[in-house]
Amino acid sequence: MTVNALYRDDFYLSTAEAVVTAIHEDGGIELDQTCFYATSGGQPGDTGFLERGDGSKIMLGQTKHGAIKDIIIHVPLEGEPRPIVGEKLVLHIDWARRYKLMRMHTACHLLSVVCQYPITGAAVGEDESRVDFDMSETIDKDEVTAKMMALVNENHPVFLRWITDEELLANPGIVKSKNVRPPMGLGRVSLVCIGEDSAIDSQPCGGTHVSETQEVGAIHIAKIEKKGKENRRFRIRFGMPADEN
DSSP, X not given: OOXXXXXXXXTTOOEEEEXXXXXXXXXXXEESEEOOOOSBTTBOOOOEEEEOTTSOEEEEEEEEEOSSTTOEEEEEOTTOOOOOTTOEEEEEEOHHHHHHHHHHHHHHHHHHHHSXXXXXXXXXXXXXXXEEESOOOOOOHHHHHHHHHHHHHTTOBEEEEEEEHHXXXXXXXXXXXXXXXXXXXXXXXXXXXXXXXXXXXEEEOOSOOOSBGGGGOSEEEEEEEEOSTTOEEEEEXXXXXXXXX
């Protein structure tokens, strides 16, 4: 059964009510709607818990997609109780973790603004993220950090704009990722826009992000690794370089 993915329209929604629509043999839980983000596009799925009517909790270890993007499965930790189909639950995201991922994912977008090369891979983490670029040039990590922090401190708005699948296919140049397909198949595609009238950036992305660049906070490029003749891996961490010393 397809789910109403509430997070697509509100990244800051940390709790919601839902009804159980299916239970998988491995214990995975499907709901009629959810604020839990499912693992996709390099961003890990949400963790947290489901609150039952009696106040007891079902702790979740991960959230993932099913066979199609419109199926989201909430996977309990081993040994957790199972709800029943039709049961009403209250969903609670581990907000501290989600918010760090939102900040990090937005930081990855800022890096792609500073380094305008095709992206060959990315992974968003709570404390460190990586973005791989198709590039052979040598670039100074402190210079990249300074440019990213300038975008953070300028406090540009971050917002979504929706376009149709057809509009995206007609404008392939807006896709920065070289190997990963944009989140298509739902009839509409979300563009993550930075700056007034998307003046800083606009690219297809189905992840979660903060609403203004200032929320990202202090970030820096900790390392740039050579991963092949024409591939460079940038590692983003929170804080400033001096914090690691």
